Amino acid sequence: MNKEVRVPTMADLVAQGETPEILFWVGCAGSFDDRYKRVTKAFVKILNAVGTKFAVLGTEEACTGDPARRAGNEFLFQMQAAANIEVLNGYEIKKIVTACPHCFNTIKNEYPELGGNYEVIHHSTLLQQLINDGKITMKGGGSFKGRKITYHDSCYLGRANNIYEAPREVLEALDADLIEMKRCRTKGLCCGAGGAQMFKDAEPGNKEVNIDRTEEALATGAKTIAVACPFCMTMMSDGVKNKEKESEVAVKDLAELIAENNQL
Amino acid sequence: MAYLGQIAFIVIVGIASVILTKRIRRIRQNILLGKDTDRDDQPSARWRTMLLVAFGQQKMFKRIIPAFFHFLIYVGFIVINLEVLEFVIDGLLGTHRLFMPYLGDVYLVAMNIFETLAVLVVLACVVFLWRRNVQKVRRFHAQEMTKWPKLDGNLILVIEIILMFAILTMNATDQLLQTRPDSGYATTGTLFFSSLLMPLFAGLDTSTLIFVERFAWWFHIIGILAFAVYVTYSKHLHIFLAFPNTYYSRLVPKGQMDNMPAVTKEVQIMLGTQPENGESDTEEEVGRFGAKDVNDLMWTDLMGAYACSECGRCTSECPANQTGKKLSPRKIMMDTRDRLEDVGKQLDKGENGLEDGKSLLDDYISREELNACTTCNACVEACPININPLSIILQMRRYVAMEEAQSPASWNAMFSNIENNFAPWKFAPTDRFNWADELVTENRKAETEDRTND
Numbered sequence: 124m125n126k127e128v129r130v131p132t133m134a135d136l137v138a139q140g141e142t143p144e145i146l147f148w149v150g151c152a153g154s155f156d157d158r159y160k161r162v163t164k165a166f167v168k169i170l171n172a173v174g175t176k177f178a179v180l181g182t183e184e185a186c187t188g189d190p191a192r193r194a195g196n197e198f199l200f201q202m203q204a205a206a207n208i209e210v211l212n213g214y215e216i217k218k219i220v221t222a223c224p225h226c227f228n229t230i231k232n233e234y235p236e237l238g239g240n241y242e243v244i245h246h247s248t249l250l251q252q253l254i255n256d257g258k259i260t261m262k263g264g265g266s267f268k269g270r271k272i273t274y275h276d277s278c279y280l281g282r283a284n285n286i287y288e289a290p291r292e293v294l295e296a297l298d299a300d301l302i303e304m305k306r307c308r309t310k311g312l313c314c315g316a317g318g319a320q321m322f323k324d325a326e327p328g329n330k331e332v333n334i335d336r337t338e339e340a341l342a343t344g345a346k347t348i349a350v351a352c353p354f355c356m357t358m359m360s361d362g363v364k365n366k367e368k369e370s371e372v373a374v375k376d377l378a379e380l381i382a383e384n385n386q387l
Numbered sequence: 388m389a390y391l392g393q394i395a396f397i398v399i400v401g402i403a404s405v406i407l408t409k410r411i412r413r414i415r416q417n418i419l420l421g422k423d424t425d426r427d428d429q430p431s432a433r434w435r436t437m438l439l440v441a442f443g444q445q446k447m448f449k450r451i452i453p454a455f456f457h458f459l460i461y462v463g464f465i466v467i468n469l470e471v472l473e474f475v476i477d478g479l480l481g482t483h484r485l486f487m488p489y490l491g492d493v494y495l496v497a498m499n500i501f502e503t504l505a506v507l508v509v510l511a512c513v514v515f516l517w518r519r520n521v522q523k524v525r526r527f528h529a530q531e532m533t534k535w536p537k538l539d540g541n542l543i544l545v546i547e548i549i550l551m552f553a554i555l556t557m558n559a560t561d562q563l564l565q566t567r568p569d570s571g572y573a574t575t576g577t578l579f580f581s582s583l584l585m586p587l588f589a590g591l592d593t594s595t596l597i598f599v600e601r602f603a604w605w606f607h608i609i610g611i612l613a614f615a616v617y618v619t620y621s622k623h624l625h626i627f628l629a630f631p632n633t634y635y636s637r638l639v640p641k642g643q644m645d646n647m648p649a650v651t652k653e654v655q656i657m658l659g660t661q662p663e664n665g666e667s668d669t670e671e672e673v674g675r676f677g678a679k680d681v682n683d684l685m686w687t688d689l690m691g692a693y694a695c696s697e698c699g700r701c702t703s704e705c706p707a708n709q710t711g712k713k714l715s716p717r718k719i720m721m722d723t724r725d726r727l728e729d730v731g732k733q734l735d736k737g738e739n740g741l742e743d744g745k746s747l748l749d750d751y752i753s754r755e756e757l758n759a760c761t762t763c764n765a766c767v768e769a770c771p772i773n774i775n776p777l778s779i780i781l782q783m784r785r786y787v788a789m790e791e792a793q794s795p796a797s798w799n800a801m802f803s804n805i806e807n808n809f810a811p812w813k814f815a816p817t818d819r820f821n822w823a824d825e826l827v828t829e830n831r832k833a834e835t836e837d838r839t840n841d
Binding site for chain 1: 639640641642643644646647650651653654655657658660676677704706707709710711712713714755758759760761762763764765767768781783784785786787788789794795797798800801802805806809810811812814816817818819820821822823825826827829830
């Protein structure tokens with residue numbers, strides 16, 4: 124397999140007179156968070172491997188404003204939205220994929236009222252489509268065959284946007300043994316980071332939400348906790364570290380699992 | 388003298404109607420203190436939601452045991468009220484079992500169905516009393532479920548049991564009187580469940596029996612009227628408001644936060660992108676950004692507060708509540724209702740209830756509660772009648788952030804990061820694309836290694 128990777132920016136493509144099929148919205152975590160950058164890279168490798176014509180905004184991208192809006196700072200949110208929409212509309216973007224459910228929700232559901240209308244999909248949906256179309260073929264007897272994996276639902280994919288099955292279908296394509304936690308799908312327990320909780324300490328209580336959730340995930344006996352959101356990734360990884368299980372249990376994004384399985 | 392009963396009946400129904408009308412008007416005025424929001428679009432989707440969620444109890448059935456017993460009471464309530472129709476007409480005309488001669492056997496079957504339902508309602512109420520008081524279901528013992536809310540829950544169940552026994556007593560004595568030629572009571576045929584109670588009253592003489600039968604009849608109809616008034620002060624208002632509340636549900640994706648057009652306008656002015664033909668001269672009153680008190684919320688939020696039956700399914704699914712934080716979505720709804728009721732009482736007295744030195748924020752709902760919400764929508768998903776506690780939380784956060792600038796310090800830091808660096812973390816915006824260089828470098832390295840290994 125050709126392992127050369129290219130990360131074209133919109134500015135480059137436009138200069139060459141080209142238009143991509145899809146814009147990959149990387150998001151702040153995907154751009155700056157050391158752990159989540161690996162997800163970004165894995166996803167880009169997949170896009171390269173399947174030959175999808177994509178582009179990123181690079182330094183022209185900015186926070187969607189999701190945490191600002193949910194913390195109540197509507198003014199700041201709308202400033203961010205206006206700036207982003209101007210850039211996206213300037214490039215005449217039609218279709219956007221993002222690995223972050225918060226970016227996904229905001230661009231898909233909240234930007235239209237402010238003048239930003241795009242077809243927005245989450246990377247789990249795109250990965251599922253690529254698998255269904257046969258563009259990603261799973262290597263038989265891959266490294267995940269029969270391995271116990273549990274999937275942690277992201278609130279902003281699941282309850283917020285009714286995406287429950289795409290991530291599960293991706294995991295099933297790995298031939299993995301998918302085990303559900305008791306609180307899953309519509310009853311899934313939040314990782315504790317949404318609604319801008321990521322950016323402040325939790326209020327006093329008996330326990331941190333991510334610890335509660337990690338205990339539930341570990342109780343399934345799964346050796347991999349699959350996530351599809353940067354906040355969930357951080358919270359579950361911290362939980363696993365807190366339980367000193369990081370040598371046995373891995374927290375991985377769907378894109379990483381596919382890239383790993385296909386040795387990208 | 389013959390009309391005494393009818394006159395008493397009309398007077399009692401009249402008094403109840405006056406009280407009820409006054410009370411309903413008060414609640415309506417309270418709800419209309421809220422801001423307007425357009426929920427009249429997509430009527431077919433709205434009817435569908437109401438039929439499924441309120442009429443069909445769809446979301447109740449996520450928890451099968453309470454759903455089953457709740458369903459018995461629900462069906463009992465609707466069906467037994469058909470009998471109340473006869474009660475009312477009998478009361479007005481001074482007749483007894485007016486429909487019986489016209490319906491014949493159908494009447495007997497209907498009465499037996501009503502009695503069966505009455506017994507099932509009693510059964511369900513006993514199970515619920517047991518769940519609330521003996522089994523100690525966790526959601527009924529939260530900090531907000533003491534005093535009146537706890538009493539309210541139990542009172543309703545006890546009243547329902549008493550009302551059902553009034554029906555059964557009435558039918559039992561009626562059947563005994565049918566065997567006494569001097570009573571003049573017409574024969575109904577055997578009413579199975581009430582006939583089981585007949586031995587209790589068999590020793591009484593005819594006049595006492597008539598007294599007990601009439602007493603049970605009056606007790607039941609007055610009980611229903613009193614209950615109707617009580618309901619307007621109780622969490623039991625959900626039996627009516629569940630229907631409009633589901634009809635006016637939010638139909639957009641749960642993750643979508645409501646837009647604030649007033650802010651959009653400000654942002655457009657700031658960026659100089661205001662549309663040329665904008666209605667900038669129509670200076671509508673902006674009011675507060677976000678919600679400090681009940682009148683800043685939307686009327687749908689306020690209707691939700693009156694519709695809430697305090698079942699606590701929202702709170703039991705809330706991640707903050709599950710991990711011991713103060714936030715309880717149910718308490719948010721109860722506080723909103725309490726505040727509305729307090730404001731309404733003052734308005735009734737001719738005072739300006741909204742300017743009494745109190746507000747929903749701080750005097751009822753604390754900032755600690757608001758700050759703990761992860762906006763995960765578990766409460767919204769859980770509510771059997773589509774109430775949205777998150778909507779209230781978000782609007783109050785908006786007030787704290789934009790009117791007061793009193794958000795938690797770390798949120799303020801996050802705000803300034805977004806403002807200055809276009810990311811919630813303090814990274815230089817110029818470094819945003821560094822991952823791509825890293826990727827290319829790492830990839831080359833891996834390829835070189837691959838080749839060396841080959």
